[in-house]
Every structure is written in C-alpha cells, then in structure tokens.
Amino acid sequence: MNSCLVVEDSRLARKEIVALIKDLGSFENIHEAQNAAEAQELLDQFDPEVLFLDIHLPGMDGFEFLESLDKIPQVIFTTAYDEYAIKSFEYNAIDYLLKPIKKARLEKAIEKLKTRNEPAEPTKKQLSLDQQIFVKDGDKCWFVKLKDISLFESVGNYSKVHFDNQKPLIHKSLNYLESVLDPSVFFRANRQQIINLNSIEKIVPWFNGKLKLELKTGEEIEVSRRQSQKIKNLYSI
Numbered sequence: 196m197n198s199c200l201v202v203e204d205s206r207l208a209r210k211e212i213v214a215l216i217k218d219l220g221s222f223e224n225i226h227e228a229q230n231a232a233e234a235q236e237l238l239d240q241f242d243p244e245v246l247f248l249d250i251h252l253p254g255m256d257g258f259e260f261l262e263s264l265d266k267i268p269q270v271i272f273t274t275a276y277d278e279y280a281i282k283s284f285e286y287n288a289i290d291y292l293l294k295p296i297k298k299a300r301l302e303k304a305i306e307k308l309k310t311r312n313e314p315a316e317p318t319k320k321q322l323s324l325d326q327q328i329f330v331k332d333g334d335k336c337w338f339v340k341l342k343d344i345s346l347f348e349s350v351g352n353y354s355k356v357h358f359d360n361q362k363p364l365i366h367k368s369l370n371y372l373e374s375v376l377d378p379s380v381f382f383r384a385n386r387q388q389i390i391n392l393n394s395i396e397k398i399v400p401w402f403n404g405k406l407k408l409e410l411k412t413g414e415e416i417e418v419s420r421r422q423s424q425k426i427k428n429l430y431s432i
Contacts (some may be wrong), residue, residue: 196312197222197224198224199224199226199243199244200241200243200245201216202252203228203247209227209229213227215298218298230252230254231252231260232254235260238421239421239424243268244269245268245269245308246269247273248260248272249272249273250272250276251274257272265383266386269308270289272290274294277293289307292304321377323341323377324377330363330365337358341377342393343359345414346391348369349386349387354367360412372389373389382422385422390416394410396409396411405418405419406423
C-alpha cells in the first residue's frame with residue numbers, strides 16, 4: 196500500500212500510532228493531521244488509501260468529517276472509547292482500535308485491510324454508453340441507454356436516474372455505479388451526484404473555489420471543492 200493518513204489531535208498519541216505503523220512497514224508514506232481541516236488538505240493533496248481516524252477531534256468529530264467527504268478512503272478508527280464501535284461500521288470501517296493501541300492489534304487491522312483489498316471476484320466490467328439498463332418504477336418500465344442519462348443521485352442504497360424528465364429509482368448505490376460507468380463521460384461531482392459530462396450546458400464559478408454546473412436539462416449541480424479542481428483541469432479553466 197502506498198500511503199495512509201493518521202488523524203489524531205493528541206500529538207503524543209499521533210506519534211505513537213505513526214511509530215507503530217512505520218514499524219510494521221505496510222505503507223510507503225505516512226501523513227499526519229491534528230484536526231479535520233488539516234486532514235482535508237492532506238486528502239486533497241496526497242489522496243491516501245487508508246485513514247487512521249480518531250473520533251474525538253476538535254471542531255468536527257470523525258463521523259462528521261467522513262460525512263463531509265466526497266470520497267471516503269478505507270477507514271480504521273482509533274479511539275479511547277468503545278461506545279462508537281457499532282456506529283463505526285455504518286461507515287464500512289475496516290476495524291475499530293481502542294487506545295492505547297498495541298502493535299499486535301494494529302497488525303491484525305492491517306491484515307484485515309489487505310484481505311479486503313484482495314480481489315474476491317472478477318473486476319467489474321465497464322458499461323458502454325450505448326448499453327441499455329432496465330429501470331422500473333411502479334408500473335412503469337424503461338430501457339434507457341446510458342448516454343441518455345444526465346444525472347445519477349444518491350438516495351440511501353438507491354440511486355435516482357434522470358432521463359427524459361423521468362426520475363425513477365434503481366437499487367444500485369452511487370459507489371457501485373461509479374465503478375462501472377465510463378469515467379471519461381460520467382463524473383462524480385460530489386458525494387451525492389454523478390453527472391454526464393455531455394449534459395453540461397454551463398460552468399459557473401461558485402463560492403470558495405467551487406464550481407456550479409448548469410445541465411442542459413435545467414438542473415444545477417454544486418461541485419465539491421476537490422472535484423471542482425478536477426473539472427478545472429479537465430476543461431483548462
């Protein structure tokens with residue numbers, strides 16, 4: 196694994212965790228942050244694969260921080276409290292480590308991480324733009340070509356599909372759709388929405404370096420700060 200980020204407000208605890216990770220030799224690069232703001236900057240800059248995340252952070256706790264992200268890395272929680280263990284797995288956490296963290300316990304967590312990253316099934320096949328998907332909403336049914344879909348929106352474990360003034364739901368998560376859609380056409384604008392780049396009518400500068408996209412269908416999409424930079428690079432803005 197290439198890199199990880201340790202987010203911990205206690206300098207002593209942070210250095211202890213970093214030392215243990217270095218000792219196990221599983222990561223080439225280890226980054227450190229003492230709060231959510233610093234962590235966000237490092238995520239934007241280095242895109243680490245794994246997050247060792249304390250829950251009790253100043254200003255914004257670990258769960259709130261994850262909720263603010265467009266893309267959540269693989270997470271191993273590190274905390275002195277055991278009452279959040281069940282909640283932590285709502286975020287698909289790899290493990291939940293109680294402080295003080297022992298080397299053997301950390302090693303087990305990293306082994307879980309490696310096991311999860313092993314391919315358990317064939318790589319998902321990318322769908323072509325002319326491929327049709329079946330969509331059913333109540334008594335209505337459609338076969339829709341992917342190129343005719345302007346927008347996917349997350350609704351829990353479902354996704355709302357926008358096409359021809361229709362917005363039915365399909366039982367697929369946005370993360371799953373992102374893994375099978377053509378990334379040169381479908382773009383993750385934020386945590387809740389994937390857009391068809393061919394549906395963009397206008398790109399508008401927005402607050403704090405963000406962009407707003409106006410689609411040909413009339414929808415307005417606010418792009419996250421991180422993804423806004425990707426749009427700027429893509430269109431040489």
